[in-house]
Amino acid sequence: xxxxxxxxxxxxxxxxxxxxxxxxxxxxxxxxxxxxxxxxxxxxxxxxxxxxxxxxxxxxxxxxxxxxxxxxxxxxxxxxxxxxxxxxxxxxxxxxxxxxxxxxxxxxxxxxxxxxxxxxxxxxxxxxxxxxxxxxxxxxxxxxxxx
Amino acid sequence: xxxxxxxxxxxxxxxxxxxxxxxxxxxxxxxxxxxxxxxxxxxxxxxxxxxxxxxxxxxxxxxxxxxxxxxxxxxxxxxxxxxxxxxxxxxxxxxxxxxxxxxxxxxxxxxxxxxxxxxxxxxxxxxxxxxxxxxxxxxxxxxxxxxxxxxxxxxxxxxxxxxxxxxxxxxxxxxxxxxxxxxxxxxxxxxxxxxxxxxxxxxxxxxxxxxxxxxxxxxxxxxxxxxxxxxxxxxxxxxxxxxxxxxxxxxxxxxxxxxxxxxxxxxxxxxxxxxxxxxxxxxxxxxxxxxxxxxxxxxxxxxxxxxxxxxxxxxxxxxxxxxxxxxxxxxxxxxxxxxxxxxxxxxxxxxxxxxxxxxxxxxxxxxxxxxxxxxxxxxxxxxxxxxxxxxxxxxxxxxxxxxxxxxxxx
Ligand SMILES: [Zn+2]
Numbered sequence: 001x002x003x004x005x006x007x008x009x010x011x012x013x014x015x016x017x018x019x020x021x022x023x024x025x026x027x028x029x030x031x032x033x034x035x036x037x038x039x040x041x042x043x044x045x046x047x048x049x050x051x052x053x054x055x056x057x058x059x060x061x062x063x064x065x066x067x068x069x070x071x072x073x074x075x076x077x078x079x080x081x082x083x084x085x086x087x088x089x090x091x092x093x094x095x096x097x098x099x100x101x102x103x104x105x106x107x108x109x110x111x112x113x114x115x116x117x118x119x120x121x122x123x124x125x126x127x128x129x130x131x132x133x134x135x136x137x138x139x140x141x142x143x144x145x146x147x
Numbered sequence: 148x149x150x151x152x153x154x155x156x157x158x159x160x161x162x163x164x165x166x167x168x169x170x171x172x173x174x175x176x177x178x179x180x181x182x183x184x185x186x187x188x189x190x191x192x193x194x195x196x197x198x199x200x201x202x203x204x205x206x207x208x209x210x211x212x213x214x215x216x217x218x219x220x221x222x223x224x225x226x227x228x229x230x231x232x233x234x235x236x237x238x239x240x241x242x243x244x245x246x247x248x249x250x251x252x253x254x255x256x257x258x259x260x261x262x263x264x265x266x267x268x269x270x271x272x273x274x275x276x277x278x279x280x281x282x283x284x285x286x287x288x289x290x291x292x293x294x295x296x297x298x299x300x301x302x303x304x305x306x307x308x309x310x311x312x313x314x315x316x317x318x319x320x321x322x323x324x325x326x327x328x329x330x331x332x333x334x335x336x337x338x339x340x341x342x343x344x345x346x347x348x349x350x351x352x353x354x355x356x357x358x359x360x361x362x363x364x365x366x367x368x369x370x371x372x373x374x375x376x377x378x379x380x381x382x383x384x385x386x387x388x389x390x391x392x393x394x395x396x397x398x399x400x401x402x403x404x405x406x407x408x409x410x411x412x413x414x415x416x417x418x419x420x421x422x423x424x425x426x427x428x429x430x431x432x433x434x435x436x437x438x439x440x441x442x443x444x445x446x447x448x449x450x451x452x453x454x455x456x457x458x459x460x461x462x463x464x465x466x467x468x469x470x471x472x473x474x475x476x477x478x479x480x481x482x483x484x485x486x487x488x489x490x491x492x493x494x495x496x497x498x499x500x501x502x503x504x505x506x507x508x509x510x511x512x513x514x515x516x517x518x519x520x521x522x523x524x525x526x527x528x529x530x531x532x533x534x535x536x537x538x539x540x541x542x543x544x545x546x547x548x549x550x551x552x553x554x555x556x557x
Contacts, residue, residue: 003263015284016277025285025412039414053413057405076418077315079307080361081291094291098308098408098415106414110295117361122315137286139294 025051027066033136037128039104041067049106070102071128072147080117093117097144099126114145150554151246152386152393154253155379156511157182162342162374162499165263171210175259176217178375182255186379186389190219193379194251195226199238199258200503202229203273205265211257218257218377231274232451232539233401234258235376235507236546240399242380247396252385256378260501262371267502274541278412305408305419307360309542310456312420314362319459319474321362325350327477328367328455328497334484335494337523340508342372342499367455367497374501378511383554394514397532398436398549402428406541417543424545425464425536432547433466437555438532441466445549447516447526447533448490449509455497458482458490461536465547485527492516492524506537510548517552 024040028051031038040052042063047056056063078097083089095112097120112126125147134140157178159166166174183190196218198211207213211227214220228237235258242254272279279289287296314320332348335341345352356366386393402424407417417423429441438444448467452458459473467488468476481487491497493512496505513533515521530552537546 013276013280016280025281029285047416049414049416051412051414057413057416077308077312077420079311079363080358082358082360084290096291096308106416108295108415109408111291111293122312137294138282138296139286139288141295142293 024053027052029136029138032140033134035071035130035134035140037069037071037101039067039069041065047105048103050101050104050108067103069104073099073101073104073126075120075122075124075126076100076107077122078120080120095120097126099144110141110144112144148247149249150383150395150557151243151380152383152390152395152554153378153510153514153550154381154386154390154393155182155186155188156514157185157377158340159375162340162372162501164342164370164372166261166373167263171205171207171259171261171264172214172217174261174373175214175257175375178259178377179218179255179257182377182379188253188379188389193219193223193253193255195224195242195245195254196220197238197241197245197254197256198225198227199229199234199256199507200260201231201234201270204267204270204502205261210259214257218255230540231544232453232502233506233537233544233546234503234539235505236510236535236537236548237401237506239378239507239510239548240401240546242378243396243399246380246382253379253381256380256507257375258377258503258507259375260503261373262501263373267371281412305542306454307363308408309419310362310454312418313456313460316420317460317463317471317474322350322354323459323474323477324362324367324456325353325364327458327482328353330477330483331452331455331458331491331495331497334492334524335498338493339522340374340499341494343370344494344498362456363454369453369497369500372499372501374499374504376504376507376511378507392518392520394517394550395552395554396548397551397555398432398434398438399547400428400431400435401544401546402431403540404543407543419542420460422460422464422543422545424543425461425538428545428547429465429534432534432549436532436549436551438549441534442468445532445534446528446530447513448488449493449512449533449535450490450495451506451509451536451538452491452495452497453500453538457538458495458497461538462488462490465534465536467534484524487528489526489528492521492526506539506546509535509537510550513548513550517550
């Protein structure tokens with residue numbers, strides 16, 4: 001490229017340790033191996049988060065009560081991607097819903113299959129399609145499918 | 148607090164994709180010198196500078212210090228703001244605080260972006276790097292193909308969740324996003340400082356542009372622009388001596404909320420179309436300006452709309468109409484330059500986006516309408532009071548500035 005220069009080398013990015021202490025993300029990943037979704041509930045206001053923060057975002061108090069969340073839920077908003085992050089057209093449009101799982105107050109992002117793009121809508125019922133072999137990774141929750 | 152007025156504005160001669168003829172600091176000096184020329188001020192008249200641009204977009208980390216001499220600021224106080232899309236208005240608020248508090252009599256807000264010399268995608272990634280790095284070890288897929296939290300589509304991807312939610316909750320359709328984008332590109336054709344101009348733009352033409360991430364089409368998205376803007380603010384006493392026309396600052400406010408879709412680790416608890424900060428900041432700024440009902444008292448609005456649906460969505464949030472009403476005002480022609488609720492006669496951010504300047508240009512464009520100096524894009528109705536809105540950060544940060552043709556009664 002005439003207008004840019006590439007400088008080769010390594011840029012050491014931190015892995016940015018988060019104070020999740022076996023709760024939150026780690027708690028969720030651990031249980032995903034058993035196809036379970038474990039969030040954290042605020043003992044004061046009852047809000048359930050997935051993944052769970054170690055403080056309640058509404059009450060600003062420390063929380064640590066595990067709460068299981070359903071792998072069924074509802075589409076709150078969605079988009080259909082026609083291009084990748086670099087702007088190149090995708091072979092197949094990609095449905096990306098944001099879902100509120102039953103028993104959970106926070107929303108999660110994912111992808112959806114088994115549905116035509118024109119049929120996706122806000123309020124649609126969906127469920128998690130789990131990976132055949134689960135390893136305790138965000139990849140265990142492969143995609144959503146219509147309920 | 149004392150009254151503060153806008154006494155002068157300076158733009159670079161053009162806002163275009165690539166300014167290859169000037170460096171970053173040379174481009175900034177063009178706007179600074181235009182501002183001085185327009186007010187008849189000399190560099191020594193400026194008491195303080197507040198600088199703003201998007202951190203990391205050009206890979207220049209201290210542009211305010213590089214530009215010190217190019218804006219004649221050697222030996223003067225300088226502050227820099229970097230609040231995301233709202234930067235321009237944050238810098239304006241900073242300059243306002245200087246003068247309102249009595250720390251300075253005349254302050255200049257200086258903002259720029261030279262997108263052609265940077266990579267905005269890399270800059271945008273910088274806003275979620277810590278979370279992304281932590282989530283990578285948990286198996287997140289940054290190509291957006293599978294798994295929980297799959298990310299794809301850059302900022303257009305993130306914003307399309309907001310647009311989709313807005314459409315569902317307001318009853319508007321994608322055809323309304325096409326129509327507002329077309330209106331603003333037509334308006335831009337009348338603004339010499341706009342970037343994407345199309346006097347013949349129609350909703351049908353916009354509808355033919357490729358879908359990027361439903362419901363956002365290519366024609367709904369802002370360009371990346373090179374440009375700089377300055378705004379000079381003065382105390383009431385100084386303004387009376389210097390300026391024939393003044394746009395008075397009646398109220399300012401800003402408000403933040405959670406990071407919505409950008410919150411990967413602590414989970415997302417907010418609808419990206421909720422935009423509580425816009426509602427709260429508008430209420431606070433109106434209260435400070437002594438405005439009870441913006442629908443009745445505000446004559447003109449400039450909305451920060453990196454994506455075209457935001458004009459309609461934010462008109463509802465800032466209280467210029469009821470929820471679900473903005474697209475009906477659009478259909479009735481009320482948002483046009485000759486309408487009852489004219490918005491973005493400048494062409495908005497969707498037509499011109501040199502990010503550091505974008506939220507400041509909302510203010511300067513309101514000021515031009517109040518001073519009657521907007522030229523070909525001056526709206527038909529008389530503008531006594533105007534509202535400028537800024538949006539950015541991690542989806543949930545908004546700024547508001549209300550201007551008037553008369554100073555506030557103190
Ligand atoms: Zn709580």
